[in-house]
Amino acid sequence: xxxxxxxxxxxxxxxxxxxxxxxxxxxxxxxxxxxxxxxxxxxxxxxxxxxxxxxxxxxxxxxxxxxxxxxxxxxxxxxxxxxxxxxxxxxxxxxxxxxxxxxxxxxxxxxxxxxxxxxxxxxxxxxxxxxxxxxxxxxxxxxxxxxxxxxxxxxxxxxxxxxxxxxxxxxxxxxxxxxxxxxxxxxxxxxxxxxxxxxxxxxxxxxxxxxxxxxxxxxxxxxxxxxxxxxxxxxxxxxxxxxxxxxxxxxxxxxxxxxxxxxxxxxxxxxxxxxxxxxxxxxxxxxxxxxxxxxxxxxxxxxxxxxxxxxxxxxxxxxxxxxxxxxx
Amino acid sequence: xxxxxxxxxxxxxxxxxxxxxxxxxxxxxxxxxxxxxxxxxxxxxxxxxxxxxxxxxxxxxxxxxxxxxxxxxxxxxxxxxxxxxxxxxxxxxxxxxxxxxxxxxxxxxxxxxxxxxxxxxxxxxxxxxxxxxxxxxxxxxxxxxxxxxxxxxxxxxxxxxxxxxxxxxxxxxxxxxxxxxxxxxxxxxxxxxxxxxxxxxxxxxxxxxxxxxxxxxxxxxxxxxxxxxxxxxxxxxxxxxxxxxxxxxxxxxxxxxxxxxxxxxxxxxxxxxxxxxxxxxxxxxxxxxxxxxxxxxxxxxxxxxxxxxxxxxxxxxxxxxxxxxxxxxxxxxxxxxxxxxxxxxxxxxxxxxxxxxxxxxxxxxxxxxxxxxxxxxxxxxxxxxxxxxxxxxxxxxxxxxxxxxxxxxxxxxxxxxxxxxxxxxxxxxxxxxxxxxxxxxxxxxxxxxxxxxxxxxxxxxxxxxxxxxxxxxxxxxxxxxxxxxxxxxxxxxxxxxxxxxxxxxxxxxxxxxxxxxxxxxxxxxxxxxxxxxxxxxxxxxxxx
Ligand SMILES: Nc1ncnc2c1ncn2[C@@H]1O[C@H](COP(=O)(O)OP(=O)(O)OP(=O)(O)O)[C@@H](O)[C@H]1O
Ligand SMILES: [Mg+2]
Numbered sequence: 001x002x003x004x005x006x007x008x009x010x011x012x013x014x015x016x017x018x019x020x021x022x023x024x025x026x027x028x029x030x031x032x033x034x035x036x037x038x039x040x041x042x043x044x045x046x047x048x049x050x051x052x053x054x055x056x057x058x059x060x061x062x063x064x065x066x067x068x069x070x071x072x073x074x075x076x077x078x079x080x081x082x083x084x085x086x087x088x089x090x091x092x093x094x095x096x097x098x099x100x101x102x103x104x105x106x107x108x109x110x111x112x113x114x115x116x117x118x119x120x121x122x123x124x125x126x127x128x129x130x131x132x133x134x135x136x137x138x139x140x141x142x143x144x145x146x147x148x149x150x151x152x153x154x155x156x157x158x159x160x161x162x163x164x165x166x167x168x169x170x171x172x173x174x175x176x177x178x179x180x181x182x183x184x185x186x187x188x189x190x191x192x193x194x195x196x197x198x199x200x201x202x203x204x205x206x207x208x209x210x211x212x213x214x215x216x217x218x219x220x221x222x223x224x225x226x227x228x229x230x231x232x233x234x235x236x237x238x239x240x241x242x243x244x245x246x247x248x249x250x251x252x253x254x255x256x257x258x259x260x261x262x263x264x265x266x267x268x269x270x271x272x273x274x275x276x277x278x279x280x281x282x283x284x285x286x287x288x289x290x291x292x293x294x295x296x297x298x299x300x301x302x303x304x305x306x307x308x309x310x311x312x313x314x315x316x317x318x319x320x321x322x323x324x325x326x327x328x
Numbered sequence: 329x330x331x332x333x334x335x336x337x338x339x340x341x342x343x344x345x346x347x348x349x350x351x352x353x354x355x356x357x358x359x360x361x362x363x364x365x366x367x368x369x370x371x372x373x374x375x376x377x378x379x380x381x382x383x384x385x386x387x388x389x390x391x392x393x394x395x396x397x398x399x400x401x402x403x404x405x406x407x408x409x410x411x412x413x414x415x416x417x418x419x420x421x422x423x424x425x426x427x428x429x430x431x432x433x434x435x436x437x438x439x440x441x442x443x444x445x446x447x448x449x450x451x452x453x454x455x456x457x458x459x460x461x462x463x464x465x466x467x468x469x470x471x472x473x474x475x476x477x478x479x480x481x482x483x484x485x486x487x488x489x490x491x492x493x494x495x496x497x498x499x500x501x502x503x504x505x506x507x508x509x510x511x512x513x514x515x516x517x518x519x520x521x522x523x524x525x526x527x528x529x530x531x532x533x534x535x536x537x538x539x540x541x542x543x544x545x546x547x548x549x550x551x552x553x554x555x556x557x558x559x560x561x562x563x564x565x566x567x568x569x570x571x572x573x574x575x576x577x578x579x580x581x582x583x584x585x586x587x588x589x590x591x592x593x594x595x596x597x598x599x600x601x602x603x604x605x606x607x608x609x610x611x612x613x614x615x616x617x618x619x620x621x622x623x624x625x626x627x628x629x630x631x632x633x634x635x636x637x638x639x640x641x642x643x644x645x646x647x648x649x650x651x652x653x654x655x656x657x658x659x660x661x662x663x664x665x666x667x668x669x670x671x672x673x674x675x676x677x678x679x680x681x682x683x684x685x686x687x688x689x690x691x692x693x694x695x696x697x698x699x700x701x702x703x704x705x706x707x708x709x710x711x712x713x714x715x716x717x718x719x720x721x722x723x724x725x726x727x728x729x730x731x732x733x734x735x736x737x738x739x740x741x742x743x744x745x746x747x748x749x750x751x752x753x754x755x756x757x758x759x760x761x762x763x764x765x766x767x768x769x770x771x772x773x774x775x776x777x778x779x780x781x782x783x784x785x786x787x788x789x790x791x792x793x794x795x796x797x798x799x800x801x802x803x804x805x806x807x808x809x810x811x812x813x814x815x816x817x818x819x820x821x822x823x824x825x826x827x828x829x830x831x832x833x834x835x836x837x838x839x840x841x842x843x844x845x846x847x848x849x850x851x852x853x854x855x856x857x858x859x860x861x862x863x864x865x866x867x868x869x870x871x872x
Contacts, residue, residue, distance in 0.1 A: 129608050
């Protein structure tokens with residue numbers, strides 16, 4: 001499978017701010033690739049580099065094997081883009097904006113097909129195309145850009161938080177329409193903060209922080225890298241049992257005894273919960289110990305997507321936040 | 329009320345570069361005009377000649393003011409006040425719109441209005457800010473005149489008149505912000521009202537009655553309908569009466585009350601002139617970036633062309649009145665020829681002088697078209713566009729084209745107006761002379777194109793190479809060039825400075841031998857600039 005998007009060590013500086021600091025991203029043909037990262041990580045910047053709107057300060061980026069900066073016009077015939085924050089022309093109606101964007105992309109050459117597709121989308125997204133740009137609500141502005149992107153077939157969709165502001169019903173319409181487009185073979189780069197959307201749509205994800213890729217893979221692979229949460233009730237256990245717990249389960253992390261006080265001693269009376277996390281592949285070593293202790297109310301939770309992302313978003317990774325220090 | 333001070337500070341902070349520039353310009357102009365009168369019309373004989381011509385020629389009165397004798401200070405006031413008043417009117421309306429409608433349009437006002445500041449305190453803060461700015465402009469003018477050596481009472485009166493005009497137009501700008509939906513529309517309405525005020529006083533001055541000595545006039549009633557006229561009626565340096573300024577304050581108070589009423593009743597984001605729904609589908613013309621640029625600039629272009637038409641009619645109808653005047657006095661004729669920069673057929677020369685202003689209007693229309701591209705980029709809609717298979721060179725070229733068409737429309741409007749005016753004027757009509765005069769007016773129109781095109785190309789270069797500064801710099805270039813072009817010789821500026829302005833290289837139609845080498849140079853430079861801009865814009869990042 002050839003890759004549609006490929007960046008190697010991509011760098012972008014704005015004055016002293018390093019928005020991208022050696023970003024590697026590979027999006028294979030036909031896949032829906034989730035692009036995640038905390039605010040200010042550099043997602044929109046990467047996307048603008050891929051669209052030839054920003055010129056990289058270092059590293060390489062290719063789209064369909066071409067240079068997005070110098071071959072922008074040729075590439076743009078194959079790409080549909082939805083920005084995160086859609087600004088429309090104040091004195092153009094939504095319908096006019098959709099037609100203009102599609103005509104410029106050359107997507108209206110098959111006039112009949114375009115007309116049908118546009119009518120279908122306007123109906124599906126319940127958009128009133130006669131309103132003027134500034135009288136649209138945020139979600140409706142987003143819909144205008146989405147319809148313009150979906151109304152004509154393209155090879156690559158680049159979507160920067162495309163559903164921010166859409167209501168759940170419209171969100172479902174968007175997912176349906178995007179899946180229809182990808183079933184015809186289109187590739188998608190989808191930046192998003194909505195984890196359920198990522199889980200629902202994406203084949204693979206890349207997580208970036210401070211302008212660098214920190215993780216990339218299928219969701220299953222990423223899950224594998226994170227820890228499982230284990231919790232049980234402390235009823236019927238002696239202080240000694242609990243005190244020895246840490247020693248007996250070397251794979252345990254973040255051990256919490258009692259009501260959320262880490263290692264602060266055991267509540268004097270009654271029942272409390274004990275919880276810890278363990279590397280998912282260390283679980284087989286943990287279970288016999290728990291069986292030995294005859295723990296009650298045992299829960300073993302696989303890592304949720306939230307914890308998975310939160311770990312990457314929050315953790316102190318080696319790469320610093322976009323530095324504002326002097327450049328080398 | 330606790331919110332007032334932070335909001336006021338915010339406004340001052342936002343204008344921290346712009347306002348000082350305005351103030352410096354006011355000071356400089358005021359100081360320069362005294363110097364100019366001293367150097368160009370040093371003797372009282374020369375000044376009396378100048379004022380006699382002025383009193384007798386409506387064309388001059390239209391662009392200057394109400395003659396009040398031949399003293400240096402009165403002549404300075406006569407020459408510069410209408411110009412200063414117009415400038416301060418623009419400063420105030422732009423300021424008002426920038427801090428009200430533009431904020432509302434961008435959504436920032438919503439953030440502020442949701443705080444305890446509410447809907448009215450921001451308005452109050454804008455009004456205070458505008459008043460402070462107008463007072464500062466007035467103070468700068470007074471200090472400038474004092475620095476030029478004029479007396480305190482007259483300088484203070486002039487400064488007061490400038491401040492009063494500024495305050496009156498602050499109200500106009502605030503009202504425009506309530507009436508129109510977009511800041512662009514509000515600025516357009518404000519400019520149109522300034523134009524109306526200027527025209528009213530122009531008619532008042534042109535139709536005034538001369539005093540017995542032929543050195544002074546009292547304006548006709550239309551002057552009293554215009555805030556710029558009220559400022560003139562202070563008759564600074566002669567009678568120094570501040571009473572007419574009460575009209576400025578009264579107008580401002582009334583307008584502000586109306587604005588407060590509107591603001592407290594209307595919904596956020598709405599305006600007096602509502603928004604109509606648009607078509608479901610784009611018309612065939614809207615199929616590319618040229619169609620878009622055309623559509624975006626259509627309304628302003630019509631406004632600019634109308635302004636050209638008005639000036640053309642002025643030129644056409646008033647040209648021949650000058651001739652009688654010149655024939656009546658040799659001394660006057662000589663002075664007149666000097667003022668216009670050479671000896672030639674006086675009508676053509678006067679038509680051409682007015683067409684010099686038309687050229688500035690054409691250049692302004694073109695600058696606005698090019699700045700439109702920058703605004704598209706800054707407000708984010710260009711991001712949608714440039715992610716499409718649209719060459720950036722093509723993109724800027726389309727705006728250059730729209731700018732060129734704007735220039736053509738303004739010049740066409742002016743030439744058409746002049747032709748109509750000449751054909752209808754009693755003295756010239758029906759004679760073989762008419763054809764020659766109309767041809768000359770058309771030639772004057774064509775002659776203005778190179779300078780305007782060069783200004784357009786400079787704006788394109790600025791947008792391509794310094795996008796974030798381009799809006800202010802483009803207007804700055806236009807203002808400085810126009811000022812040098814219109815006032816440079818009067819102010820006795822050095823040649824190298826005069827040569828910097830495209831407008832000084834415009835061929836003078838009606839002069840004995842028309843030198844058009846400057847025009848070809850400018851066309852060449854404009855072309856080179858346009859090409860460089862097309863290359864430059866491809867080499868830079870999208871600048872949000
Ligand atoms: N034009 C610019 N000039 C200076 N700094 C910029 C510019 N554009 C982006 N940045 C900086 O680059 C970094 C990355 O910004 P970017 O918009 O790519 O983040 P993001 O991942 O899209 O964030 P979000 O999730 O909030 O959309 C931020 O620190 C931002 O402040
Ligand atoms: Mg972003």
